[in-house]
Amino acid sequence: MVLGALISPASLRWSFLICGTLGFVLLWQAAARLLDRLWWHPRRHERALRAQGLRGTPYRFLVGDVNAYERQNKEARSRPMPLRCHDIAPHVAPFLHNAVREHGKTCISWFGPFPKVTISDPDVTKEVMSNKFGHFEKLKFPALSRLLAEGVATYEGEKWVKHRRILNPAFHLEKLKLMLPAVSTSCEELVSRWTQSLGSDGTYEVDVCPEFQNLTGDVISRTAFGSSYLEGSRIFQLQSEQAERLLASVKKIIIPGYMSLPTRNNRRMHQINNEIESILHDLVGKRMQAMQEGESTKYDLLGLMLESNMRDTDENGQSISGMTIKEVVEECKLFYFAGTETTSILLTWTMIVLSMHPEWQDRAREEVLSIFGKSKLEYEGISRLKTMTMILYEVLRLYPPAVAFVRKTYKEIEIGGITYPAGVLIELPVLLIHHDSDIWGSDVHEFKPDRFAQGISKASKNPGAFLPFGWGPRICIGQQFALLEAKMALCMILQHFEFELSPSYTHAPHNGKLLRPWHGAQIKLRAM
Numbered sequence: 319m320v321l322g323a324l325i326s327p328a329s330l331r332w333s334f335l336i337c338g339t340l341g342f343v344l345l346w347q348a349a350a351r352l353l354d355r356l357w358w359h360p361r362r363h364e365r366a367l368r369a370q371g372l373r374g375t376p377y378r379f380l381v382g383d384v385n386a387y388e389r390q391n392k393e394a395r396s397r398p399m400p401l402r403c404h405d406i407a408p409h410v411a412p413f414l415h416n417a418v419r420e421h422g423k424t425c426i427s428w429f430g431p432f433p434k435v436t437i438s439d440p441d442v443t444k445e446v447m448s449n450k451f452g453h454f455e456k457l458k459f460p461a462l463s464r465l466l467a468e469g470v471a472t473y474e475g476e477k478w479v480k481h482r483r484i485l486n487p488a489f490h491l492e493k494l495k496l497m498l499p500a501v502s503t504s505c506e507e508l509v510s511r512w513t514q515s516l517g518s519d520g521t522y523e524v525d526v527c528p529e530f531q532n533l534t535g536d537v538i539s540r541t542a543f544g545s546s547y548l549e550g551s552r553i554f555q556l557q558s559e560q561a562e563r564l565l566a567s568v569k570k571i572i573i574p575g576y577m578s579l580p581t582r583n584n585r586r587m588h589q590i591n592n593e594i595e596s597i598l599h600d601l602v603g604k605r606m607q608a609m610q611e612g613e614s615t616k617y618d619l620l621g622l623m624l625e626s627n628m629r630d631t632d633e634n635g636q637s638i639s640g641m642t643i644k645e646v647v648e649e650c651k652l653f654y655f656a657g658t659e660t661t662s663i664l665l666t667w668t669m670i671v672l673s674m675h676p677e678w679q680d681r682a683r684e685e686v687l688s689i690f691g692k693s694k695l696e697y698e699g700i701s702r703l704k705t706m707t708m709i710l711y712e713v714l715r716l717y718p719p720a721v722a723f724v725r726k727t728y729k730e731i732e733i734g735g736i737t738y739p740a741g742v743l744i745e746l747p748v749l750l751i752h753h754d755s756d757i758w759g760s761d762v763h764e765f766k767p768d769r770f771a772q773g774i775s776k777a778s779k780n781p782g783a784f785l786p787f788g789w790g791p792r793i794c795i796g797q798q799f800a801l802l803e804a805k806m807a808l809c810m811i812l813q814h815f816e817f818e819l820s821p822s823y824t825h826a827p828h829n830g831k832l833l834r835p836w837h838g839a840q841i842k843l844r845a846m
């Protein structure tokens with residue numbers, strides 16, 4: 319009887335009415351929240367920023383400027399630049415370049431529904447990067463970093479402090495000196511492979527991009543993880559494919575939950591991630607076992623991380639929490655990624671630019687031969703390489719591997735005379751700062767390493783305008799390591815070869831995940 323009353327037509331009507339109203343209210347709330355996030359919120363930000371005199375592109379629902387950004391990038395890519403031309407900003411970052419020209423050095427554009435303010439003043443840039451009062455955080459895409467790498471580069475706050483403290487000692491000067499033999503071995507292998515490939519006329523034409531990728535993968539494997547060339551290059555290969563897939567469309571990163579859909583691309587990315595993690599778990603497992611069996615700790619990067627995992631007190635007996643094995647594996651992924659592509663790009667651009675400017679190639683070679691002759695390199699000599707240092711700085715100025723940094727305001731903040739609400743992206747366009755004639759002079763687009771003759775601070779009108787490795791607390795942890803590796807590789811190449819651009823080289827710098835030559839870097843080597 320009770321059941322009969324419950325399912326009577328009158329009570330059913332009431333249940334439908336209540337459930338329907340509830341459902342409608344919930345749907346309405348969700349729709350309102352979504353609309354607020356995608357429309358009202360960006361419009362409020364836009365009004366607040368424009369009221370302070372900022373100009374820029376108007377907000378477009380959901381996609382922002384992403385379509386225009388992708389289209390302009392693609393168009394520029396298909397237009398090669400003239401050889402020996404270093405005025406690359408209009409080609410590499412057309413959207414950014416045009417926005418700044420049209421709307422001023424501080425201007426608004428849109429990354430999906432997020433307002434993005436580009437700031438090209440180096441003083442304000444440094445203020446943002448120094449993050450003195452903790453108002454800024456790095457821009458994060460959790461789905462992306464879960465698949466690529468999490469670690470010190472993506473953490474904030476206490477966790478970042480802990481990881482940076484554990485990792486820093488791996489890059490101290492005395493540790494760098496200990497790495498010399500391993501870096502030397504990798505460079506010798508490269509030079510001897512090239513020597514064996516020389517034809518009967520004493521020349522060999524090679525695309526140096528993949529060559530340097532293998533070299534830097536090998537170097538990081540040996541120096542940071544005490545592992546082999548094979549592991550290094552397999553991880554590099556997998557990470558490159560992963561990054562290409564992730565960055566194939568910026569839109570996918572903006573759409574929440576997209577990366578969890580079981581598409582073919584997403585499934586492949588999870589497969590890649592599993593393979594990388596399995597290689598790294600193996601590597602970590604073997605080192606742990608060796609340490610437990612009493613083998614003396616190698617104080618390379620992996621050794622320091624695992625030691626922190628095994629220790630629970632510091633030198634003063636205070637209890638500390640080290641890295642978990644999961645965190646160690648994530649850091650390994652990050653260091654393979656951060657440590658290979660960037661340095662290989664620096665080496666690639668240096669070979670291209672020295673081929674375009676043979677007078678500087680000769681000056682660099684003279685310096686190398688006067689310090690080392692054709693014998694082995696040692697640290698003291700490397701630290702005396704002045705011309706080589708100037709050349710590398712000038713290449714990093716003209717072709718910075720990371721063309722812009724992005725931060726997000728996480729509290730309201732006033733900076734450079736503008737008040738930014740929370741949730742605004744701040745884009746710091748290193749490429750534009752490095753190519754600004756107001757800062758570097760009218761010869762800004764010329765390759766003139768001499769400008770660094772008196773050091774970085776005297777190279778331009780603003781001592782803080784050279785930012786290839788970032789600035790402030792989040793400055794690149796591996797910058798000294800990268801410069802050492804690049805100098806050693808170049809020294810050995812200059813000791814053995816003269817080089818020039820192959821006729822098949824097309825000058826087309828392109829900014830994908832980093833700034834690289836879109837059609838490769840075909841170089842003709844000649845034995846000396």
Ligand code: HEM
Nearest residue numbers: 470471656657660661664723786787788792794795796800
């Ligand atoms: C020419 C070579 C390199 C360049 C141009 C470069 C550039 C940079 C830049 C610009 C940043 C700061 C990004 C930001 O603030 O948003 C950075 C951070 C970082 N780099 Fe490098 N890098 C290079 C080589 C390396 C190497 C060889 C390693 C490792 C062995 C490395 C590891 C890292 C790490 C872990 C961070 C994050 C630091 C943190 O957030 O605390 N980099 N790099």
